Amino acid sequence: MRTRLFLMTLIFLLSLVSCKKEATKEDNINNNATETKTTTGQSGVKDSDSDANALQVARSLEDFSTLVVAIEAAGVEDALVNAGPLTIFAPLNTAFGKLPEGTVESLVKPENKATLAFILVNHVAPANYPIKQLKKEAKKGRKLYMASGKYLIVENKDGDIYVGGTKILKTVQVSNGWIHVVDDVLVPAE
16 A cells, blocks of 8 residues: 555656756657656556546646656656545746756666656655645644655745745646645755
């Protein structure tokens, strides 16, 4: 159960990490990805009748293209389409752009798959945290347990909610939980 939840969280995080990149940088990332994925798991199921899940939403928005590439490189797509509930803190392309040059390109290499997966699952809480609940958690001074096994501090600063020190810019409900858009990559301290 914990392994499945971990994988679900990892996939969702990877979906959120997608960010808007310049064509040359994105081409470089795609060239370093380990293999062309053939989706044979749950993420490969085509369903136009159901509400969109976290991975489908991330794939549909250009602002999450880097996150989607990372999710696919880490092989966690199926985790993001499971029933959940999941709460994903999804970094925009601009968040990945803030990382030191070459970081994203290095992380999507096959030899760094485990590190990338760990970073991505640090963006997923295996629980239901709509913005209203996050406000309650901040008021109580609580931390959120992430699928990585780490905790992130939730704070309310002048009416804005911050998780792990980064402001939530927008919230979107998906069929398997919540996506909270952020503009920083939540890299674990260890």
